[in-house]
Amino acid sequence: MARILIVDDSIVSRTNLKNILADARHEVVGEAVDGEDGVAKFLSLRPDMVTMDITMPKLNGIECLKRILGHDPEARVMMISALGQGAKILEAIDSGARHYVTKPFEPDKVIEAVTEVLGD
């Protein structure tokens, strides 16, 4: 069981993820609704890992990822992306994201990725 922070501006996406993670007995310790909120909640909650949407208002997912890694280079961040965002994902992985999953979610794939990130 891990403490996980969800950063995503879509409530549907957050709820979906939360259910998938809860089914796998992970604890969602917080939900951030944009990039700035994400950095703030990361610093206050210190989760074991973060799921990070890419397209978000205020601060996009890649910028948010970079800031979080600026505070904690070991932070485990997994990107959440829509299909066809290959270049963005590549940029995020280059920037230090540990993994990614694509929407729409396949629960098994999400959990597999989360497990891999936690074991990394």
Next chain:
Amino acid sequence: METTVDDLDMRRDGQPAEDQSIGNLVEHTRTFAASDPGSAVHAFFGGHPSAEGVVILDGQAPKGLVMRNDFYQKMGSLYGRDLFMRRPIRLIMNARPLVVDVSVDIATIGLIAMNRPHDQLYDLVVITSGEGYSGVVSIKRFMIELSRNREMEISLLKTQKEILREANEAEIRNRKQIEEKSQELRRKNDAIKNLMDNAGQGFLSFGKDLVVSGEHSLECVQILRVPVEGRDFVALMARHVSPGVARTMAQVFESVFASDKALRAKVYLSLLPPEVTIYDRSVSIEYKIIRYGDQKRMMLILTDVTEKKKLEARMVEERNNVKMVAKALTRQSDVNLAMEELAAFAPGDAGVIVAAAADPGAALAEIFRLVHTFKGDFAQLGLHNTAANLHAEEDRLAALSARPEAPARDELTGIVAGWDARALLQEDVGILTDILGKSFFEKDERFQIGEEALGDIERQVMALPEGAERRGILDALRRLRQRSLKDILAEYREYLQALADRLGKAVEPLRVGGDDVFVDKEAVQRFVKSLVHVFRNMIDHGIESPEERLEAGKREQGLVKCKVRLEGGEARLSVSDDGRGIDAAKVARAAVAKGLIAPGDVAGLPLEKVHALLFEDSFSTKEEVSALSGRGVGLSAVKAEVERLGGTVEVASTPGLGSKFTFRFPLP
């Protein structure tokens, strides 16, 4: 390289080593388009007896090969001539000939050519230069060339002893070289074999510099059509993928070689394209990291999955067809109705809407809505091809309404006039006709599918993945086996008329009324058949002759009626006539005569008991046994059948006014 002859040439003339490309062996043969008829190729072969084969092109790109021998073999087969002469040549071409770029060296081409299936061993090798067709290499010429060189060598040896000795020595040296080389090759081959579990897959590997090593399988060259050894892999792929994907590939490989972390490398690799289209073939690519000691290399496995994908697509299509047929079958009238409506709409009604609307924008909106509704209806009915065709039309309309300026009426009229309901429906109608027959679309006739065809469709539906959808289709198919009891009974109409004619009776057409009670046709079949005895008795014994009826003040024509009712899960069927009724005294007499009852019991026998006698085995009231209903097994058989269904039968009769048989049986 490995060829002795070339080495000798080089020494003899003091010329630099000739390039090992196939260039000087390339010949030109006639090319045809894939759509050209077989007869064109036939004419060419006829006029060019030495032509070994022809190449089929699509623009500049080679699409196939037709070898003379194969061609005549196919033409020579039963019906081959009729089948192929007028049809496009692509139907009989070899769609996957050996195609290599002119830059591939002779030795490699020879190896690949000799690795071909036995029946294609001597086929022409198609040579491309860049993207386009360049020519062919004949295996025959390939061989002649080899032997000519050998002849030259022999004459040389004959006239010049010195050279002969030298040549011999050279030959020995070369043999040694060849031996060494082939040993090396064997070692390489063994190494490759270890890598390759499956034939027909391309294996190649490269290191940080992305340069493909010599240890690759021949299939790589066959897939990519150019030599791969020593080439930059991303550059090789660049012509087959978009610039963005090529960039991603370069970035990913760089990062994979730079990263030590397993997860990181895995995540990077997942960003690579799993499938690439190379010369119209779908090629799947697997990416693996392999390690030689501390050296890291990428190993790629290229597999041509075109056929597999086609097969999968066909399976999906077949499944959809099964679903469509099953759905259409259970909703035949809806399908026919929707088709009629579409036929009226496109282009007729739609044209009227466009012409009548004050504002073309409003007409467009209305037409768009209707097309959208039709699309939904046909999708609901499982006619996916029609739905897809309507979807395409909807897209056209959407594009029109997305434009900032209002649509011109002419344009809209043009689009609508171009519609043809038959064309929109064509594919689905074709599939349905193939499986269910033309009568499916004949609305006046009650469509009936044969038990065998229905069972066949049911079995195919059973092969679909389990789930709500399959259950729904199966239920609907099972209901197809059910029919309204009224419809089944109505089938007696003609029989009754014919029977009355034969017996000199006049009857009105059989009347069938009441509720629609659906029953399993199979289950009630025997019972319904046994009812023939009831009808026979009614016509034969119940209905009087026309004269008798007129005398009794009745209509000349007798009447037989069936009435079906649903009563609390039970079917109640009454069959009645307006004849003379059952003569109880006569029945009793006959029973005594047959020894069914004692003479003393006749007086005081209740009417039900008398009627019950009718259903006794071997009972017949007619003094002489009539050809039709006098054999005395009739009514007992009816009783047995209704009891087999778990039901009962009762008789009521009023002398002079008629009789009535009432059957009750539970519905499953």
